[in-house]
Amino acid sequence: MAITEENPGYKWVGTRPIRPDGLEKVTGKARFGADLVLPGMLYGKVVRSPHAHARIVSIDTSAAESMEGVKAVITGADFPDLAANGAHPSDIDVANNAIARDKVLYEGHVVAAVAAITREQAEAAAKAVAVTYEVLPHVLTVDEAMADNAPLLHEAMITKGVDPAPEEPSNIASKILHERGDLDQGFGEADAVVEREFSTKPVHQGYIEPHAAVADANSDGRAHIWCSSQGHFQMRAYTATVLGVSPGTLKVTAAEIGGGFGGKTVIYLEPLAVRLSQRAGRPVKLVMDRDEVFRATGPTSGTRIKVKMGVSKDGKITAAEVWMAYEAGAYAGSPVGAAGMTAIACYDIPNFVVEGYDVVCNKPRVAAYRAPGAPMAAFAVESVLDELARNIEMDPIDIRLANAAVEGTQASYGPKFPRIGFVETLEAIKEHPNYTAELGPNQGRGVAAGFWFNAGMMSSATVHVNENGTATVVTGSPDIGGSRQSMALMAAEELGIPYESIKPVVADTETVGFNDVTGGSRVTLATGAAVVDACRLIVEDLRGRAAKTWDVEVDQVEWVDGQAQHVDGAQPPLSLNDLAAKSGRTGGPISANASLNSRGVGAGFSTQLCDVEVDPETGVTRVVRYLTAQDAGRAISPDYVEGQMQGGVVQGIGWALNEEYIHDTEGVMENPSFLDYRMPVASDLPMIDCAIVEVPNPAHPYGVRGVGEVGIVPPMAAVGNAIHDAVDVRMTELPMSPIKVLEALNENDG
């Protein structure tokens, strides 16, 4: 671990205890989305479109309804027409994506759902729902969607962000633009200029747990939902919108979650389960198969990106021009906005234009995926920077150091950076033995860097002190990356009691204050700050109780090592245990709530070093060594920080080498299984070496920055740059599969 700051002598923060959820998970007791079974529960099955683009002419549910065991069949007509009610366009999209009303926009789009006594009956009934489609021409890529006279997904879509607004509708939902300085002047000052075009394919988050929801509706209009999600408050809000009810009528309990990576911040099954349960009068469970997960959830965008950059002989970037188009899938909302903000955010560049387009096409609606939008842009920018460094014969770390954003740099997306640790991650790589390790034949080394904002947003926490001096820490942030451990470590530090005395809990929407989603790497930052606030209220309260007990002023009482101590030692200390046992005599139960809107995010940077070996005859690339350096601000739980760093890298390597959505010409996904959607397996990867850099975020009590996302930003470029170093081909398309690498090698030879 690269420690750049003195550790202020924390007792718990920064240690590696056993995870609080570990035992239940390794023994199989933990309950995930699909595990809940309620008395009388029915099984649901969703009917999905076989077409990429079609008008729904009619849906005949009569055959399905009369089948044995079938208790409910629903279609889009069973939900309020939000468009007719004048709802916000983004809410209308959420509703139409959950269940189509008049058009299906991708293969796998929901058109109906059934509930029956057994799973088999539900499957048979789903097959018996007769849908008549009028098939429409479809567009699958940004190129097809942006072409003149392309078939339109949304007949009334007028591009936003263009002045004056276009008169004709198109598949371009919006345009973004960031500009500074003078491009011509910048390129004029350059000694080397590289211009390249890149393309990437949609990739899925690949969480191992498919989406699942159980709903139990009451006849009074209330309903209880159990689901696997990254934020049950958000599931409640979206589901209420789609059902046209008040959020308060829904209670959502977060199941244990088997991965999300951004893909479980949106709803799919929840409103269907509630409506089926209402119609049937019994609880209903809906669970997706893996092929449904691929065909209808996630993924992140396929893209086309052009980058032109220039540098002077001393390695200073003089100008950058970036053009990008991101697939949104069926509804507006690709992460091109974030891509535009992050693309060159690592660097201090005087002259640039970054232009981006959010483009709809007939594929599943994209969902957030770890640092949404940033990895594809970084693939392009960091590949071009690598080439520029080679052109001027400069070390890849040095060229990045020469341009690195530091405290006070005006970020390309607007604000001035507060204290950040990009330079420290570059130095950590340079100092690591991997940087100078010897390379064998056909091996090569690549460097790439990445930036991610990290989010703050709203969180609440409640801390209860139990009668024996242990504590329960309650939040509403589903734990997808180890946050329960981090909450417990910070609470232990604050209260001065052992980690083992703290039980961290994720509570339902009726038991704790509002929490935004677990996303944007925000939980340890924002929910963590709420936990710290609540613990500090508890400590204040405890000092007061000790003061009362001793009959002294409260400023005579300090809280040290889990004990109230008199500043002069005039009284024997009172432990948390003592105070808890006597709480009835000092004011009643000891508990505190804290709610906040985060006081400031801490931007995250990662620099990575990848060594590959390329088989020049088969095009197979194996990663032989990998190092990631990331600024965590403060690693509350170093095990989990490393887990996040390694996880991001591994997903990035999969994205780099083999993962992609493959569609046939009809727009049907050809590889909706883990056999043919090739995520890496354990044997594909070396141990990912981690260098945790700690440049504390001034806006968090312990200096935390988010760590969950930025790790996936550099890998594609790091791998591509390493391939170039190994076999002298510049890969500009993802995935860099054996087929593509061999093609490139053949071209080089030919």
Add this chain to the structure above:
Amino acid sequence: MKYVAPSSVEEAASLLSSSPSAQVFAGATDVVPQIRAGRPAPDVLVDLKKIKELVALNSDGDKWTVGAATPTAYLTEDDAFSHEFPGLAEAAGLIGSDQIQNRSSLGGNLCNASPAADSVPAMVVNGVRAVVAGPNGTRVLDVSEVVTGPGQTALDDDEFIVEFEIDKMPSRSGDAYLRMIPRTEMDIAVVGAGARVTLADDGSIEQAVLALGAVAPTVVRIPDAEQALVGSTADEETLNAVAAAASEACDPIDDKRGTVEYRKQVAGVLAKRAVVIAIERAEQRNGTN
């Protein structure tokens, strides 16, 4: 769907001939996923693993017999077998993962009749024979004759494979199997290449058999490459001829797993590499082992 587990070959044969839609299975690592994926289930599933001779691995000194339902892990874990047939053992050891190999069988791998089945090219180069039982007794087929097309075999509906016979590996002989997959495991061969060579006393190649998987509807031999090798010492020129002949022998498809171009080129590369490994092994097998 009914499940039955006969305990003798005869019983199994009569079960098969008496029910119109019966299907045998061994490890079920193909059958169950196929039924789950929507393929119509048979009326009767006949489990072959309760028949003693179908789960057995024996050598009488002249030949090995491998029960058709024997988990392939038995092959990879048997030192004598994997020492004698390292290529076939490696092919068996590539199927899926440890979990899969505790169930997957050679009979299932062959009769599932996937063009990409890993053990088949390795069986073909080793001249493995299949003993097939039916209502009228048994007959013997070369493994290379069993598969007639994707999902198609030369077996009648009421026939099944009892065991495989593999003649002892001669001295100065060796086999090898290589496959190309984008990942390192849990994947389907994009190209597979098996080779077996026997060396003459002067070190030149006396006999060579090469077979490719996943590049045509069935496993293909490469006669031109075999001829080029015989009498040679597998110098660079010969190996390039082997590669060219292998590419030529392919009749692959373009699909989500690989392009025609890629499969042809890599078939050549793997054929060449498999030959080199087989020769190294042959050189080490000098008659005393």
